[in-house]
Amino acid sequence: MTELAQRIARDYGTPAVVVDLDRVERNIKRLQARCHEAGVANRPHIKTHKSPVIAAMQRDAGAKGITCQKLGEAEVMAAAGFDDILISYNIMGEEKVARLAALMGKAEMTVCVDNPVSIAAAADAAGRAGRPLKVLIECDTGRKRAGVETPAEAVSLACAIGERNGLTFAGFLLYPPETAIPQTQAFLDEALAGVRASGLTPSMISSGGTPNIVNLGKIAGATEHRAGTYVFNDRMMMACGAASLDDCALNVVATVVSRGGPDRGILDAGSKTLTSDTGGLDGHGLILEHPQARIAKFAEEHGFLDLSACRERPPVGEVVRIIPNHVCVVVNMVDRLIATRGGEIVGEIPVAARGRIG
Amino acid sequence: MTELAQRIARDYGTPAVVVDLDRVERNIKRLQARCHEAGVANRPHIKTHKSPVIAAMQRDAGAKGITCQKLGEAEVMAAAGFDDILISYNIMGEEKVARLAALMGKAEMTVCVDNPVSIAAAADAAGRAGRPLKVLIECDTGRKRAGVETPAEAVSLACAIGERNGLTFAGFLLYPPETAIPQTQAFLDEALAGVRASGLTPSMISSGGTPNIVNLGKIAGATEHRAGTYVFNDRMMMACGAASLDDCALNVVATVVSRGGPDRGILDAGSKTLTSDTGGLDGHGLILEHPQARIAKFAEEHGFLDLSACRERPPVGEVVRIIPNHVCVVVNMVDRLIATRGGEIVGEIPVAARGRIG
Numbered sequence A, B: 001m002t003e004l005a006q007r008i009a010r011d012y013g014t015p016a017v018v019v020d021l022d023r024v025e026r027n028i029k030r031l032q033a034r035c036h037e038a039g040v041a042n043r044p045h046i047k048t049h050k051s052p053v054i055a056a057m058q059r060d061a062g063a064k065g066i067t068c069q070k071l072g073e074a075e076v077m078a079a080a081g082f083d084d085i086l087i088s089y090n091i092m093g094e095e096k097v098a099r100l101a102a103l104m105g106k107a108e109m110t111v112c113v114d115n116p117v118s119i120a121a122a123a124d125a126a127g128r129a130g131r132p133l134k135v136l137i138e139c140d141t142g143r144k145r146a147g148v149e150t151p152a153e154a155v156s157l158a159c160a161i162g163e164r165n166g167l168t169f170a171g172f173l174l175y176p177p178e179t180a181i182p183q184t185q186a187f188l189d190e191a192l193a194g195v196r197a198s199g200l201t202p203s204m205i206s207s208g209g210t211p212n213i214v215n216l217g218k219i220a221g222a223t224e225h226r227a228g229t230y231v232f233n234d235r236m237m238m239a240c241g242a243a244s245l246d247d248c249a250l251n252v253v254a255t256v257v258s259r260g261g262p263d264r265g266i267l268d269a270g271s272k273t274l275t276s277d278t279g280g281l282d283g284h285g286l287i288l289e290h291p292q293a294r295i296a297k298f299a300e301e302h303g304f305l306d307l308s309a310c311r312e313r314p315p316v317g318e319v320v321r322i323i324p325n326h327v328c329v330v331v332n333m334v335d336r337l338i339a340t341r342g343g344e345i346v347g348e349i350p351v352a353a354r355g356r357i358g
Helices: A002-012 A021-038 A052-060 A071-079 A094-104 A116-129 A151-162 A181-197 A211-215 A235-239 A327-331 B002-012 B021-038 B052-060 B071-079 B094-104 B116-129 B151-162 B181-197 B211-215 B235-239 B327-331
Strands: A016-020 A066-068 A084-087 A108-113 A133-139 A167-174 A204-208 A224-226 A250-261 A264-267 A285-287 A294-298 A303-306 A319-324 A336-341 A344-350 B016-020 B066-068 B084-087 B108-113 B133-139 B167-174 B204-208 B224-226 B250-261 B264-267 B285-287 B294-298 B303-306 B319-324 B336-341 B344-350
Touching: A002 A016, A002 A250, A002 A319, A002 A336, A002 A344, A002 B094, A016 A021, A021 A052, A021 A336, A052 A066, A052 A071, A052 A344, A066 A071, A071 A084, A071 A094, A094 A108, A094 A116, A094 B002, A108 A116, A116 A133, A116 A151, A116 A167, A133 A151, A133 A181, A133 A204, A151 A167, A151 A181, A167 A181, A204 A211, A235 A285, A235 A319, A250 A327, B002 B016, B002 B250, B002 B319, B002 B336, B002 B344, B016 B021, B021 B052, B021 B336, B052 B066, B052 B071, B052 B344, B066 B071, B071 B084, B071 B094, B094 B108, B094 B116, B108 B116, B116 B133, B116 B151, B116 B167, B133 B151, B133 B181, B133 B204, B151 B167, B151 B181, B167 B181, B181 B204, B204 B211, B235 B285, B235 B319, B250 B327
Parallel strands: A016 A336, A066 A084, A084 A108, A108 A133, A133 A167, A167 A204, A204 A224, B016 B336, B066 B084, B084 B108, B108 B133, B133 B167, B167 B204, B204 B224
Antiparallel strands: A016 A250, A250 A264, A250 A319, A264 A303, A285 A319, A294 A303, A336 A344, B016 B250, B250 B264, B250 B319, B264 B303, B285 B319, B294 B303, B336 B344
């Protein structure tokens, strides 16, 4: 593998973001099998790879559709022929309404909402598109991110959707903390009872998260799962037990470009490559060749190495491979991934949906 | 200004990265005047804007040349006609040597080194280009980043450069901590005496940093200054006293897309827009319309708002302007900046050198 990293450095320069397609395929097949066992459809989140090439691998393995986090991603995927797309994000504003309406002519769209402004925007898009739009209610069951906080609010918004011309109440979108499955079930049961009492019939209950793959099948009523990071995995996924080192399919090939002192060094991968997302972990990545080295901090193009715990210390010029803390944001920094298979470079994969605003 | 933000949201969608060209021009003129007063040439660092359009504004105001942090930036700038480029970074590896040699045919290049591997790479590039290459020794005077730690090492590397065919020892590159000017002067004096005793004549002593603009003229012997962030400024520059709010020429226009609870909300700008670079500050940006709001943390497309200290709290759909903590990394996330002048949208500026690897 280090020989491969050397070849990548020679042919592409460093830092380079490299994916092992054998591992990607294995990760894709494994999740598909787990979803199948659990009786839940697989709707992978493409925000991790932003690539129609990899989304096609997920579809070919059996994914029912895809999830996007913003219109810009969905536009790229729809243009590449993906025809069943969930945007798991509140959409609002004139510019976005127009884009959503245009997208509805190209793919079967589902959106989620947690407030009346998003419902009005969805209705506006449906009106402009002249066709119905499926809408999920986003529910917060402990993450304190987006989503209504109570089943009563979920039912109230569901009824508001049911009353809107052009909108179809489709169900609920969940993103439970991994430890909050019982609370999530209680929330969902109450919300389901409420909407059914109002004569609404949810057809889609979407849960999500790579760390929640272990919880597949544990939420009664869930019909789909959205996982993103599993396709590549990262140091965060290893830390929470969702992946092993062998499951990590992406690394950053970098060069040690300075060794100012015996205990320190500099990598040519800084916050403009690995990003400052820590994922709550100590250090900013795992260096496969020097696991005791700590990526202590970043400048934009400098990774500050603390080598004090290393017995063998990399000389200037050494090429290393880094498993990033958070892979989704690293992919988002580059326009292409270098693809490998069986230890050989096989091509480049454009990060086609990178840089799309909103 | 809020009306302008509304127009930007309507025309471009959010999140949008917006620059005020009036302020940009004022920042550029001010630094140029300060450099002139201090008798130091201005060689702005383009890593902040990555745009030939803005680099041309800096050149037209009197900049002597430009600074880039990597070959990819220098390639874009050379293609746009910039002919005097310093790369303030160790360059090494076959792929980069070939690119540096090619660049030498297009622009007058200066590079910096802090180790023999970089010196060998520079000599290799000069040999391939068939013309001399100017080389600075990078000196670390307290930042513990790249750079030799002692004047003796600096002198030793300078002599090694002097002995290499094709290389011209040009001088020293400094990036002193703002509080370390006396130590930097002592280091520089010793290094200068050493190289002069060896018969070498440095022609370029480059210092850098926007926070060091207050120190312009305080390093005896300095011939040039590299500042990057000053062109836009950010919350970090305000925090260290290098800029006022009026000097901040870039903001991120975002929308409040969720209000799950009375004390919290979600912005459509997360770590894929504002980045997780904190710059050591509490919170991830200053919301101009709600300065008491704290951007507490990020998901990729979610900015988590803590509104508990706000008397007026933004409803869902409100468009706000954010001064980011670290502007250089925010520009690097997008392919274009929205340009404004006198409260009007005047066009788009491509971030042409974004996404270049190494």
